[in-house]
Amino acid sequence: MNFTYYPVYDVLKKSKFRASFHLKEYDQQYIKEKGMDVMTRHAYDFIVQRLKYKLINDGKQTPMKGHPVFIAMHACACCCRGCLHKWHHIDSNMVLEEEQINTIVSILINWIVLELECI
Numbered sequence: 419m420n421f422t423y424y425p426v427y428d429v430l431k432k433s434k435f436r437a438s439f440h441l442k443e444y445d446q447q448y449i450k451e452k453g454m455d456v457m458t459r460h461a462y463d464f465i466v467q468r469l470k471y472k473l474i475n476d477g478k479q480t481p482m483k484g485h486p487v488f489i490a491m492h493a494c495a496c497c498c499r500g501c502l503h504k505w506h507h508i509d510s511n512m513v514l515e516e517e518q519i520n521t522i523v524s525i526l527i528n529w530i531v532l533e534l535e536c537i
Contacts, residue, residue: 430494430505436493439492441486442489445489454527454530457486462520464488465496465514465526468498469514470519472499487526490533496525
């Protein structure tokens with residue numbers, strides 16, 4: 419995987435809430451056991467299931483714990499359509515296109531890599 423540092427990371431670091439998310443030891447262990455290819459597939463699946471379309475429960479569809487990708491989704495403001503609009507300027511009423519999904523997945527996976535390197 420090629421690493422990309424996205425400028426949005428600098429903006430997110432300034433948010434006390436977004437900057438409060440970090441991978442716990444059990445998250446790190448899960449990543450080591452499953453590998454980054456599995457994390458990438460999970461991230462893609464979660465984005466398609468939870469964010470491709472605007473849901474009735476927007477803002478409540480992503481748990482705050484339970485999977486490393488969920489942590490990344492909150493840290494990167496990719497947890498709901500409202501956050502995607504506010505932080506990434508993606509229209510919350512349109513269906514996400516494949517390119518947008520892939521960019522979001524890349525943002526999440528690269529954040530996980532950054533987290534693992536900082537530990």
